[in-house]
Amino acid sequence: MFYYYQEQQLRTQEYIESGILETFVLGAASEQEVKELLFMKAEYPEVNEALQQLEKDIEKLARNLAVEPPSGTWYKIAQEINAVIPHQESSPQVFNRKNDRERPDTEKDKGDQYIEVEGSSSHMRLHKAWRWVFAGVFILGKIFLAFAIYFYLENKHTQQQIQELRTEIRELKNKK
Numbered sequence: 001m002f003y004y005y006q007e008q009q010l011r012t013q014e015y016i017e018s019g020i021l022e023t024f025v026l027g028a029a030s031e032q033e034v035k036e037l038l039f040m041k042a043e044y045p046e047v048n049e050a051l052q053q054l055e056k057d058i059e060k061l062a063r064n065l066a067v068e069p070p071s072g073t074w075y076k077i078a079q080e081i082n083a084v085i086p087h088q089e090s091s092p093q094v095f096n097r098k099n100d101r102e103r104p105d106t107e108k109d110k111g112d113q114y115i116e117v118e119g120s121s122s123h124m125r126l127h128k129a130w131r132w133v134f135a136g137v138f139i140l141g142k143i144f145l146a147f148a149i150y151f152y153l154e155n156k157h158t159q160q161q162i163q164e165l166r167t168e169i170r171e172l173k174n175k176k
Helices: 002-017 020-025 031-043 045-065 073-084 105-110 128-175
Strands: none
Touching: 002 045, 020 031, 020 045, 031 045
């Protein structure tokens, strides 16, 4: 019996030192590892104690390594949220369905109530795919602009050369 108890303690200690507790606490354990750990935690108090101690240690580590955000960050976040979510000082409206049988008869006669949705934000929201489309159109616009400027300058230079050739031809004709 004593030998069995020592063997169980060795297996439990090996399990604790295997790194599976760390994997579980960091959220990287597989589903099978989680099930196994939960069984071991319920079966062996040493595993439960080691897991609790590890969670405390990681929490301490996170607190010690935490970087405090610059002052005013929470204010900026609140402003962004308030810009996206309009706040109105009105009472909430109730949305009723036609087939709701628990409503009184007076409400059934009113029909469905609609909630007006109006955005007061000055920001435009786009689907992520459209962002790439707009970026592509913007880049193509810059490329076309560069080509237009290049060909404009080339045309101007060519026109200047043609003008110089015409004056040379006139001068040659006048000399004869």
